[in-house]
Amino acid sequence: MTTHHQSTRGKPRVALVTCAELADLEADDRLVIDPLAARGVVADAVVWDDPTVDWSRYDLAVLRSPWDYMSRRDEFVAWAQTVPALANPADVVRWNTDKRYLDELSAAGVPTVPTAWVAQGETWTAPADRGEYVIKPAVSAGSQDTGRYDLADPEHRDLAYAHVRRLGDAGRLTMVQPYLDAVDTAGETALLFLATPDGLRFSHAIRKGPMLTGPDLGTDGLYKAEEIRARDASADERAVAERTLAAVPGGSERLLYARVDLIPGADGAPVLVELELTEPSLFLGYADGAADRLAEAVLTRLSRPV
């Protein structure tokens, strides 16, 4: 037996789940490895669709950067169900990987960005008001396949129709939303919540700059470059985030982490654009103690499996 096995035997083992293209994880996710080690937990980067992996070797598998599942979500959700201990749980992954959850949360009273849905084979008619609109798929991440269109501009109008058609032809459910132009000035606020023995607690927040400059022209790589800064969350933002988490099916106490993404709506009050319970970037490097809090959250989940 090697020294490595000796030193890790008996210690809890955690898989940090990624994709082949990011086999060594993102630098930000690697920040949790030392805090875990300091708490006696061994963490390995593991590729989700690597067929040689025995997931039963892990006391917990933590989804981090499996960002290549967008075109094969069914496979990803089916895989999630086979992992003995997954954070977040597989039913949450199924619910959260399709942005139709926005309608459910809206019905539960959460202020959400107004969304029209275009199913495969359905004909879309552009809104009459000629404002700016966002077109994106219901299953997506990293701002992929997402475009911004000024419907007063005939060229943009044509490109908007082409975008909806392209997504529909690919069998994808399409979302059309008014462009929340406050994102250009105020940015988007992401509120990060982590598990504690007393339930999910607010950890930190970041500001993400606006992502959309115009029509979808495709993206090289797994995600579009983001401009991130540390920021505080306002009382209003905290309240909307808490309401959002309270409406998660099955309760938020089961979650290891949650990210609530808000942009000011037409009246300036924060509205939900995305609830990320599957594989959110956690921006651990942007807040003191965040990596330690995630390590503590992992310990909480290890001692109280869901």
Ligand SMILES: Nc1ncnc2c1ncn2[C@@H]1O[C@H](COP(=O)(O)OP(=O)(O)O)[C@@H](O)[C@H]1O
């Ligand atoms: N309705 C909208 N108004 C303004 N910006 C938007 C809107 N929808 C999306 N965006 C921009 O596009 C980015 C990606 O969209 P999002 O819905 O978060 O999908 P994902 O992150 O899953 O790709 C957001 O971070 C935001 O900058």
Ligand SMILES: [Mg+2]
């Ligand atoms: Mg997003």
